[in-house]
Amino acid sequence: MNIKIMxxxxxxxxxxxxxxxxxxxxxxxxxxxxxxxxxxxLGGLEGADNHCQKLAAAAGAGNRDWRAYLSTEKxxxxxxxxxxxxxxxxxxxxxxVLIGANLTDLHLYNKKITLETALDENGNRIKGRxxxxxxxDILTGTQxxxxxxxxxxxxxxxxxxxxxxxxxxxxxxxxRHGGGNTSWNSAHASRGCSQDGLRSTGGNGYFxxxxxx
Numbered sequence: 001m002n003i004k005i006m007x008x009x010x011x012x013x014x015x016x017x018x019x020x021x022x023x024x025x026x027x028x029x030x031x032x033x034x035x036x037x038x039x040x041x042l043g044g045l046e047g048a049d050n051h052c053q054k055l056a057a058a059a060g061a062g063n064r065d066w067r068a069y070l071s072t073e074k075x076x077x078x079x080x081x082x083x084x085x086x087x088x089x090x091x092x093x094x095x096x097v098l099i100g101a102n103l104t105d106l107h108l109y110n111k112k113i114t115l116e117t118a119l120d121e122n123g124n125r126i127k128g129r130x131x132x133x134x135x136x137d138i139l140t141g142t143q144x145x146x147x148x149x150x151x152x153x154x155x156x157x158x159x160x161x162x163x164x165x166x167x168x169x170x171x172x173x174x175x176r177h178g179g180g181n182t183s184w185n186s187a188h189a190s191r192g193c194s195q196d197g198l199r200s201t202g203g204n205g206y207f208x209x210x211x212x213x
Contacts, residue, residue, distance in 0.1 A: 072157055
């Protein structure tokens, strides 16, 4: 083999090896380890984003731009889409496990979000349907594809994440169990917006956080 060709192939192998070693699998997704303590009143999107940022910072990942995976509603048009708030991916959990390669993978093909992978910011598992306390209802206010609901008579976001009383919010199941619905982001509506209301259907006011940068 020509020496020049051998040198070129060797250089390509070395470059590929370095690039592989440099892949960033740092945490860019987590489920909040704690809610905000006031049901689905998160202080709107701003309050929810701040909560994500605070938890991430406490876990040593505060250098990222953290966003809550939440949609909103408007009276005469669709509100903000959860899927458009979180960047383009890829996203990894606290243990470096891939959650979604991109927005299509995350929403259309996703089988990666499960009880074992939907971890909190400290890498701990969130309780699911078969634990002593079920906390698998994760607030999203969104449809399966990550988009906001079309205007209707229902409340899907607990008044855009400002209500801890009347209303309802769409939730997903991080463990993919319950009621025959395996959706991680759009399983069913909550039974009210209070802390007790969220707990009554298997939740605790948790939501997903993604690094958007």
